[in-house]
Amino acid sequence: MSVTVQWRDREKLKTIDGQEILLSDFVNPASGSSGLALVVAAKELGVKPIQINHRSISCTRQGVIFVRKALQEWGISSTFYSVGECDELNEMYYLTGGRAVADAGHVLRHFLPKWYIM
Secondary structure (H helix, E strand, O other), X not given: OOOOXXXXXXXXXXXXXXXXXXXXXXXXXXXXHHHHHHHHHHXXXXXXXXXXXXXXXXXXXXXXXXXXXXXXXXXXXXXXXEEEEEOOEOOOOOEOOOOOOOOOHHHHHHHOOOOOOO
């Protein structure tokens, strides 16, 4: 699995250094790669938030465990807010089992910061 991070505004990125931030995703974290990619890329630029709050429609047990451990190792606190939780992923990292997932990412646009322009 790979993730690419492209910064829209590197100067604005500096404002999250030492701050509490919110990451909104439809399924967060399924694998954790997108959220951790943000942290790794920011660290390369000398920026590190103090806490990351994840907000999602659904999350996976293994993703939360994996991401929380990695963030703790980097000295970053975390919280996970979710409507549901799943403990199974298939080989393509989609939730399986008793919880179905459809693309509802458009819903999370309502939770984006006011300054974010789509």
